[in-house]
């Protein structure tokens with residue numbers, strides 16, 4: 001209050017002079033005191049080309065501007081949030097100042113910001129959050145600080161944010177969290193800590209945050225499942241731990257809507273409790289995850305795992321699956337009864353494998369299928385014709401065409417690459433046919449790799465010949 005009074009005096013003194021060049025030094029900082037009428041930069045809540053240097057001291061308006069609920073800054077460079085922003089816009093509920101080169105907070109920064117509910121400060125250059133800086137913003141519900149350079153936080157960095165529901169500290173360089181950081185946030189529901197350098201969580205860090213339903217710990221340095229997460233049991237519905245190297249994982253939550261654990265080098269996974277969607281792509285799984293309540297899983301992404309040929313009937317308890325991704329799993333074949341229980345399945349992806357031919361009855365039970373991706377395999381042209389006519393076309397399924405280079409392909413069926421059997425003997429004997437197919441696909445891949453190398457060499461040789469020709 002004193003400050004604004006002082007400033008109105010300053011403004012009153014300033015205006016009659018009407019100095020066109022804003023050059024008055026402001027106290028000890030040696031910065032500039034200048035007028036920056038935000039009204040001139042902002043239209044319908046969007047402010048563009050606002051430039052505020054680190055030592056500038058700006059006056060935003062002659063009088064408070066009421067009823068302005070949102071402000072978004074675009075194409076602006078604002079080293080610090082102007083002191084008087086919340087005096088000038090007392091009704092402000094949402095402030096978006098993303099990607100504005102924001103460097104620092106000033107005290108008191110959020111005095112008078114009691115109407116502020118959403119604050120977006122992502123993609124800036126903030127290095128730290130001073131203690132108690134959010135005093136005054138006591139109704140803030142959403143705070144985004146992702147993509148800054150935050151490293152150390154203290155117990156009091158986020159003090160006063162007792163109404164906070166959503167917090168993102170993603171993509172900073174945080175190595176440790178202080179135990180008391182979230183202590184005052186009893187209503188916290190959504191916490192994003194992805195893309196930091198966390199290897200452990202202090203014991204008890206979530207003791208006061210039992211309302212958390214979504215937590216993202218992806219791309220950190222965890223090497224084992226963090227048992228502190230189990231404290232979030234009652235409410236947690238979304239968990240993302242992707243990109244941490246955790247080879248053995250056991251989850252036990254009462255009801256996870258979505259568990260994301262891709263790119264973890266996972267070798268073994270057990271899930272107790274209910275999980276509906278499970279994204280496990282790009283891991284090292286050689287067998288399906290063990291999920292006693294498999295009956296409640298609706299989406300399973302196992303792509304880019306070295307599963308190989310599935311044995312037995314590992315999907316028999318996944319009876320409610322809607323989406324199944326087995327793309328790039330080193331499979332040459334699928335067991336005949338594999339999909340028997342998948343009567344609800346809507347999407348099946350078996351692309352990027354080495355499949356040659358399958359039992360067509362495999363698909364009989366897929367009554368609900370709409371999307372079927374099977375490109376980038378080693379399909380036999382005769383089988384592919386059959387698959388197209390008796391299943392894909394007949395059920396009008398969506399599929400995806402191949403991108404394999406034509407010189408490596410014998411033929412295409414509706415845009416999917418296929419090869420004719422070159423070895424007639426393998427046709428006769430059914431038992432050896434899959435072995436032969438396997439051999440064929442191995443040889444084909446070798447040839448593919450070989451021709452690529454040879455092609456490169458040929459290009460070189462041609463170029464040399466051309467050069468020699470030129471010289472002659």
Ligand SMILES: *[C@@H]1O[C@H](CO)[C@@H](O)[C@H](O)[C@H]1NC(C)=O
Pocket residue numbers: 075076099123
């Ligand atoms: C951030 O702002 C700069 C300059 O205003 C712009 O070039 C860049 O594309 C923006 N980046 C994002 C992620 O918005």
Ligand SMILES: *[C@@H]1O[C@H](CO)[C@@H](O)[C@H](O)[C@H]1NC(C)=O
Pocket residue numbers: 048074075
């Ligand atoms: C922001 O800057 C970019 C690139 O200079 C320009 O294309 C865009 O129109 C600007 N946006 C506004 C709202 O001024």
Ligand SMILES: *[C@@H]1O[C@H](CO)[C@@H](O)[C@H](O)[C@H]1NC(C)=O
Pocket residue numbers: 155178179180181183
């Ligand atoms: C931070 O807060 C926690 C719990 O609220 C407390 O145990 C701890 O001593 C505090 N740490 C510091 C450095 O004040």
Ligand SMILES: *[C@@H]1O[C@H](CO)[C@@H](O)[C@H](O)[C@H]1NC(C)=O
Pocket residue numbers: 186187208209210211
């Ligand atoms: C969850 O949030 C509600 C307010 O939305 C609050 O009253 C309650 O205490 C919180 N629960 C816990 C366990 O913190």
Ligand SMILES: *[C@@H]1O[C@H](CO)[C@@H](O)[C@H](O)[C@H]1NC(C)=O
Pocket residue numbers: 233252253272
């Ligand atoms: C999973 O958690 C529940 C509730 O905390 C517990 O009763 C159960 O024993 C746990 N299951 C396993 C297999 O650890």
Ligand SMILES: *[C@@H]1O[C@H](CO)[C@@H](O)[C@H](O)[C@H]1NC(C)=O
Pocket residue numbers: 262263264265282283
């Ligand atoms: C796959 O996961 C590994 C870790 O096992 C990671 O290093 C790699 O970057 C991931 N690849 C992709 C394409 O995400």
Ligand SMILES: *[C@@H]1O[C@H](CO)[C@@H](O)[C@H](O)[C@H]1NC(C)=O
Pocket residue numbers: 255274295296
């Ligand atoms: C899990 O599946 C079973 C069997 O379909 C069903 O009875 C139960 O209600 C499901 N549980 C949840 C939480 O969806």
Ligand SMILES: *[C@@H]1O[C@H](CO)[C@@H](O)[C@H](O)[C@H]1NC(C)=O
Pocket residue numbers: 281282303304325326327328347349373
């Ligand atoms: C299946 O997984 C692969 C590899 O992870 C991915 O590229 C593809 O888009 C997924 N398929 C579908 C239909 O989502």
